[in-house]
Amino acid sequence: IAGITQAPTSQILAAGRRMTLRCTQDMRHNAMYWYRQDLGLGLRLIHYSNTAGTTGKGEVPDGYSVSRANTDDFPLTLASAVPSQTSVYFCASSEGGQGASPLHFGNGTRLTVT
């Protein structure tokens, strides 16, 4: 089934540890995004990539990094996790550039930083 796969589904992480959230899509979409979703807040964009080889910063990029070596994969790395990074993380993709077409979301990664 075509779509976006995120891994892991959930994770408990000690503060200070490094963690990479994985995201793979098989729809050949150009654009990919990482969002975090916190209770009472709208989705907040962390980083995005309009096409393979390029990335950009979103609304809340601090403490996170991404890479886009190819069309399909868009991993998100927390270099040194802090409790405020406890959240649900969604990876998404779209056919066009940022905001130009509907987003397709992965099932999310629920991350708890202790």
Add this chain to the structure above:
Amino acid sequence: GQNIDQPTEMTATEGAIVQINCTYQTSGFNGLFWYQQHAGEAPTFLSYNVLDGLEEKGRFSSFLSRSKGYSYLLLKELQMKDSASYLCAVEDSNYQLIWGAGTKLIIKP
């Protein structure tokens, strides 16, 4: 600043009609999206409006008034499976998506 306002929670009865409002103040406008998100799941696309007026898609309709900075999502013949959060998002002049916090819709039998 940019802002999207939606009611936090609404309750409706199975079989009835409910209207979920969204007002926005953004730097420019390139379109408005509605997404549905069931608890513990990913958001899924419902509708897109870029011109004023009503877009109908089965039991769901979405309305836009750009001059008023206003949209609504209308759900007819409510079913229990419509219990979910409904997210409004506006695409600004830089094609950045600004998201509302979502409206949790509770359907009662």
